[in-house]
Amino acid sequence: MSTQVEPVAKTLPARYYTDPEVFREEMERFFCQSWVCAGRAAQIPKVGDYFLREIAGESIIITRDQSGGVRAYFNVCRHRGTRIATRAEGNFAGRIQCGYHGWTYGLDGRLIGAPHMDESPGFCREDYPLNKVHSAVWDGHIFVNLDPHPEPLEQQLDDLPQRFAPWGMAELRLYKRMLYEVKANWKLIILNYNECLHCPVLHPTLNRLTNYLGADNEVPHPTYIGGAMGFRNGAETMSVDGQRRRDFLPGLHGEECQKVCYYAIYPNFLLSLHPDYMMTHTLWPRAVDRTEIICEWHFHPAEMAKSDFQANDAVDFWDLTNREDWGISELSQLGIQSRAYRPGPYSGREALLHAFDAVVLERERQSKSRRL
Numbered sequence: 001m002s003t004q005v006e007p008v009a010k011t012l013p014a015r016y017y018t019d020p021e022v023f024r025e026e027m028e029r030f031f032c033q034s035w036v037c038a039g040r041a042a043q044i045p046k047v048g049d050y051f052l053r054e055i056a057g058e059s060i061i062i063t064r065d066q067s068g069g070v071r072a073y074f075n076v077c078r079h080r081g082t083r084i085a086t087r088a089e090g091n092f093a094g095r096i097q098c099g100y101h102g103w104t105y106g107l108d109g110r111l112i113g114a115p116h117m118d119e120s121p122g123f124c125r126e127d128y129p130l131n132k133v134h135s136a137v138w139d140g141h142i143f144v145n146l147d148p149h150p151e152p153l154e155q156q157l158d159d160l161p162q163r164f165a166p167w168g169m170a171e172l173r174l175y176k177r178m179l180y181e182v183k184a185n186w187k188l189i190i191l192n193y194n195e196c197l198h199c200p201v202l203h204p205t206l207n208r209l210t211n212y213l214g215a216d217n218e219v220p221h222p223t224y225i226g227g228a229m230g231f232r233n234g235a236e237t238m239s240v241d242g243q244r245r246r247d248f249l250p251g252l253h254g255e256e257c258q259k260v261c262y263y264a265i266y267p268n269f270l271l272s273l274h275p276d277y278m279m280t281h282t283l284w285p286r287a288v289d290r291t292e293i294i295c296e297w298h299f300h301p302a303e304m305a306k307s308d309f310q311a312n313d314a315v316d317f318w319d320l321t322n323r324e325d326w327g328i329s330e331l332s333q334l335g336i337q338s339r340a341y342r343p344g345p346y347s348g349r350e351a352l353l354h355a356f357d358a359v360v361l362e363r364e365r366q367s368k369s370r371r372l
Helices: 020-031 153-157 186-193 254-258 312-336 348-371
Strands: 036-040 049-055 058-064 070-074 089-091 111-113 132-138 141-145 173-182 224-230 259-265 269-273 278-287 290-299
Touching: 020 278, 020 348, 036 049, 036 058, 036 278, 049 278, 058 141, 132 153, 173 312, 186 259, 186 269, 186 278, 186 290, 186 312, 186 348, 224 348, 254 259, 290 312
Parallel strands: none
Antiparallel strands: 036 141, 049 058, 049 089, 058 070, 070 132, 132 141, 173 290, 224 259, 259 269, 269 278, 278 290
16 A cells, blocks of 8 residues: 655745746735835824835835825826825925926825816816825834735734734834845745744854744744744843843733744735844845845834943844845855756745745736636
8 A cells, every 4th residue: 555745845946036027927916916014104203204115116105194194105196197206205294296297285195286287178186186005004014005905904914913912013113224235036035034944054143042943933824924933042132142131022021021023924024023122124126136125123212212222232133144144045046047956845844935935826826817
């Protein structure tokens, strides 16, 4: 009697990392039909404050309206299609005006001024608001969705808001922001983030603080993957020496103070929750082999107000680790581009990576079936 053996899970074929057409289709499937983390609500504290994000080649304005709500619009004038905002961030001072012919919009997107259009029979200002992009805020994180009829953000996040409520993310404030340019496909960044088998070889500093085989990963979810890792060798947080120089975040208790949660929320949000701070990465694919990454470190304002507040121990540690990760991701990109590359086998400890690959393939399948 023969015993059927399950086939070995393997990495994706090269085209998923090297083919510009596959990249274009993934930008549509993942970045134009999902909620994308754009930044933090604290980036636009005042009415009229704004910042821009480029998503799948689209420039998006994210601003705060007169009532204090977060709004998002395509950065396109309804007159003749001119891009309106050109600075990466700023303040609209109560209105959004195109610099070409002076068409002017309220912060709620309504067209409130259109010079000379009164002379055009049948013209109605109400017919030409800014093109809306759906926006929502989760615990201080701003998400936008380019789909005209998206499912609620809560559906994509599922149980994460309840799971991470103790960290009080909305209360935390930015200490440092770094921009990295990585010559690798965006999916390679996610794959690298979700396994630590490379840590003994690539991250000797990190490996002293945590057991690379000690990850407590949860069952993969269709919209996110992740898990938690504890400390070792007396470490209390992830920093240059593992020493915790800040109080625990005030909402944490018990085991929450003894671990770091690492979650990848598709398509672009890497969330790292520590006992005393939060680190985030947002991924911004620019080409099939190039990804911009914004990394931010956030701390509790009560800690930041202390005269002896320190944070560079965490920033320096993760900047080193980031650069190690980006470098190896670039080498992965180069190797996959070789004619010698063939899909390789995943180990049993790389289940999260195989699960992400499965999501990539399933969304491709769904997209093709809709076109039939």
